[in-house]
Amino acid sequence: MSKPIHPTMTSAYYAQCVISFGVALGSVAIGVAYLPVDAWVRAFLAIAVLYTVTSAFVLAKCVRDRQELVAMASRVDQARLDKLLSEHDPYKVDSL
Structure with missing residues (x-):
């Protein structure tokens, strides 16, 4: 496993x-x-494939970073809410 x-x-x-x-x-x-074409055509296609691959990696990294940022913000907000709820006493009377 x-x-x-x-x-x-x-x-x-x-x-x-x-x-x-x-x-x-x-x-x-x-x-x-x-491919049965000239060398410059093969070179162009090879560069196009490499560009596509690197762009895909960059896009995947951006999507991952965005998801991590959203998850981090959500955890921070949840921690703040938990702290607020733990400190809140509904039976406490404010003195004037």
């Missing part, structure tokens, strides 16, 4: 994602390398 990296992600799932990405990128690289 694989040890969970994240509550919803196991090591096997992580490995499957990495292997799938490697196979996909390798397949495209081999396809571009063996």
Whole structure:
């Protein structure tokens, strides 16, 4: 049994994602390398694939960072609310 990296992600799932990405990128690289076109067209396609891959990584990082920021803000708000509720005494009478 694989040890969970994240509550919803196991090591096997992580490995499957990495292997799938490697196979996909390798397949495209081999396809571009063996295309029956001029070298400059292959170079253009290779650069386009690399740009697409790096853009996908940046987008994934931005989405992850946004989710972490929202989760962090939610935890801070929850902590503030918990503190407020723990300090609140509904039976306390304010003195004038």
